[in-house]
Amino acid sequence: MSKTIQLLCFALLFQTAAFSKDYILRSPDKKITINISVGKNITWSVLKDQELLIKPSAMRMILKDGINPGIIPVVSKTISKAVNQTIVSVIPVRNKLIPEVYNELRLQMKGNYAIEFRAYNDGVAYRFVTNLGPQPIEVNDEKVAFNFHENCQIYLPKEDNAELQSHYEGDFKPSKLQEIPAEHYGYLPLYVATPAGTKMVITEADLHDYPNLFLYGTGTKTLTGRFPKVILEASPKPNSDRAEVIGRKANYHAKTTGNRTFPWRTIIITSSDKELLENEMVYKLARPNILANTDWIKPGKVAWDWWNDNNIYGVNFKSGINTETYKYYIDFASAYGLEYIILDEGWSKSTTDLLAPNPQLDIEGLVKYATTKNVGVILWALWKPLDQHMEAILDQYVKWGVKGVKVDFMARADQYMVNFYERAAQETAKRKLLLDLHGAYKPVGLNREYPNVINYEGVKGMENNKWEETITPVHNTTLPFTRMVAGPMDYTPGAMLNSNKDEFHVSMTSPMSRGTRAHQTSMYVLYDSPLQMLCDNPSNYLREPVYTHYIARFPTVWDKTIALEGKISEYAVVARKNGNNWYIGGMTNWDARGFDIPLTFLDGKKYKIEILQDGINVGKHAADYQIISKEVVAGEILHIDMAAGGGYAAILTPIG
CATH class of the missing domain: 3.20.20.70 (Aldolase class I)
Structure with missing residues (x-):
């Protein structure tokens, strides 16, 4: 090799080394390590002890007008901190006191953005932070990739709807990463087990004013992220009061403020499956409670009508959606100390008019009767009619004395729907109403910020x-x-x-x-469920008082x-x-x-x-x-x- 070529190679190596800068962040117990490399782009890799879990995986955002956080990044400042404190949970789904112990590294970049990384003893997370001014920005894309080191076993609930619409009630079936072909996708959370036995769950937290993340296969050991685009036009599906046909969509997936934090991309990491039963990562990454008064938020058990089709028996009236049937539910709930009953679909005259009760129901009289029995009433509602007339509907429910709302059939995970969840949480909290989200995507921490968000479905x-x-x-x-x-998940047992x-x-x-x-x-x-159902027929429960008294004590x-x-x-x-x-x-x-x-x-x-x-x-x-x-x-x-x-x-x- 000539001296000239040797010098040229040395210069290229020098330029590459000079261009790339590496950072290391370790968990407080030193067992989990994040390696961050800042070169032409930003990548992270993750290790537990000496096991490589995630190979270098890139992260970046593509905004309108050529603003691209994460591309040709230049670090202007690094800020490190260690946190060791305790979260006191308002509605303790798993634990009243939650240790919050982590190390954080913030890479402040030229271009008015930053990336924050956290390393906990039970996982890792990162998120983008922008300081681009209060004016709106359009997010055309976000690069999210997980390059696994091994062909791990995964449980990814697969979907096939091109519009990323779903009730999020899929089957978690085992497969291998390389068995997921391109264009096949699933929603979070994703369970991963390495050949060495390490367990991971990938999900997101602190999701606000931004769409959900979905993971697509590649036929390799890599999964890549995609997001629902902003929906510009949607029309009702023919002969349906709840399904939508998506029409025109924008070429961006979020229009949001330029000054904000974006959702956490998180990997929960444990040595065994059983440790996942204790994990609180999503709650830890969520925004703290913002409600000044939470004394009125009462978790409890519910006598539920829909699963058993109101098929009560041994009574002297015709069962169905009528006042006599629901008084029977109230009497049952009162006798066994259940805090609530739900009036599910059918209580209103039509599913699209949530202010007009079924003529067979005296809602005001029923709620008054329930109050004398120390039982609260929760009403079911389709999301679209509620979205269109939210304040008027919720005000009426307060006048009736209702204690909460079960909102159903959202079946979307785009930016508008995420904002609907938060708006519903805000408006119900103002009126001291519980909110139970059905037809819903997975929890992302909204129940910490708004503890009146008492439960989620999003489960088969x-x-x-x-x-x-x-x-x-x-x-x-x-x-x-x-x-x-x-x-929490509203599986509805019993x-x-x-x-x-x-x-x-x-x-x-x-x-x-x-x-x-x-x-x-x-x-x-x-099963985690602050609003837990007794799904079966009260007549069946009443025939077995010993058993019913037993489950009512939980x-x-x-x-x-x-x-x-x-x-x-x-x-x-x-x-x-x-x-x-x-x-x-x-x-x-x-x-x-x-x-x-x-x-x-x-x-x-x-x-x-x-x-x-x-x-x-x-x-x-x-x-x-x-x-x-x-x-x-x-x-x-x-x-x-x-x-x-x-x-x-x-x-x-x-x-x-």
């Missing part, structure tokens, strides 16, 4: 048993490690007609569940959650504390199994434990269960047995 839950056969114990033991990692593996049949009027009665019971401990919020056992699609066991009491819930897939649980989480007191477990004849009759009471102390070994498709629940109360 019990209702699907009315028309298909996909809700199995395998599905139920997958949800705690996938969808539920993002936040089926009283239970079936073993080959006994299930579809019914719209007398629906049933797959798995045992104890399997259903375990959901009242295992709280819906928790001071502390401890994961005991867990493996995706196989089993989950947790212990939770509320006040002085502890509760244990466990469920399994179609494999019978047992666990020995050391009661090390108890204090020095003696406890009465009331166990509900699969009965001896559960293999023939899935609703068979038995309740056992005894005394236990801290450190004692508790043996848990679960039948095929079974479950386990326990209530522990201190003695003396």
Whole structure:
């Protein structure tokens, strides 16, 4: 090689090295590392201990008028900080006190933007921050990529709607990264397991005035992000009061202010599945509560009408959507200490007029009656009519004395819909109304900023048993490690007609569940849901008062959650504390199994434990269960047995 060529090569290497600058950010426990490289673009890679999880993956934004944060970046300043504090949760979905411990690196760039990185002991996150002035900016695209080091196993709920419309009720089925072809996509959260056993869940948090992120396959070990475009024209689908046909769309996916923070792109990282049962990453990354008064926000259990088709019996009136039927629900709720009833679809004269009650219903009289029984009433509403006349509708609900609104069938995740969620949260909070979001995308932390956002659906839950056969114990033991990692989910448990593996049949009027009665019971401990349903027919519950009194004792919020056992699609066991009491819930897939649980989480007191477990004849009759009471102390070994498709629940109360 000539001396000239050698000098040229040296110069090129020198220029490359000079152009690229690397930064390292580690978690407080030093086990997780983010490597950030700033060259022609910005990339990050992520390691846990010595295992490479994410290879260099680029991040950038494409704005109108040639403003492109992340392209040819120049760092003007770095700001580091360490945070060690405690979040006090207003509505504690998993824990009342949430440790918030992380290290942060902010790269301030020339061009009036920054990128913030955080490293927690249980994950990592980054986001863009712009300071481009108060004038609107158009975001044409955002580059989001996850270049995995290995061909990992994933659970990505796949979608096929070209408009990115969905009710977000997909199946979480296992596959490998390289099996996801280009143009096939799924929504978040995404579960990932490396060959070495590290678990990751990818999602987003602090989503405001910006569309949801969807992940597309590439046929390789890389997933790339895309976003719904801004919808300029949409029309009602023929013969439908809720479905939309998307017409014209903009060439950008957000028009927003130039001074703002953008959503966190986060990777939750754990050594085992069971740690995901305790994770609070989305809540930690969300904006703090902004409501001055939250005393009026009351979580609780709900007697629900829609799943059981108002198919009550043993009464002297015709059941249906009428005042007599809902008084029956109220009496049932009052007798068992349930805080609410829901009047679902059908309570209004039409689904598009939310101010005119069904002629068979005396709403004002019903709410007054419920008030005398210490039961609150929540009303169902289609999102579009509510969006068009929100203030007038909510004002009327307040006049009626209603306690909350269940908003349904949004089925979109674009910028407008994200803003609808926040507007609904604001307007309901002003009026001291709870908000339950159905037909909804996954939680992104809005329930921390507005604690009156009491629950989300966005899950393939019990209702699907009315028309298909996909809700199995395998599905139920997958949800705690996938969808539920993002936040609370309105799965709506409580089926009283239970079936073993080959006994299930579809019914719209007398629906049933797959798995045992104890399997259903375990959901009242295992499934995060501050507004938790008793989905079945009150007549069925009233026929079994011992069982109904048992499930009615479970709280819906928790001071502390401890994961005991867990493996995706196989089993989950947790212990939770509320006040002085502890509760244990466990469920399994179609494999019978047992666990020995050391009661090390108890204090020095003696406890009465009331166990509900699969009965001896559960293999023939899935609703068979038995309740056992005894005394236990801290450190004692508790043996848990679960039948095929079974479950386990326990209530522990201190003695003396």
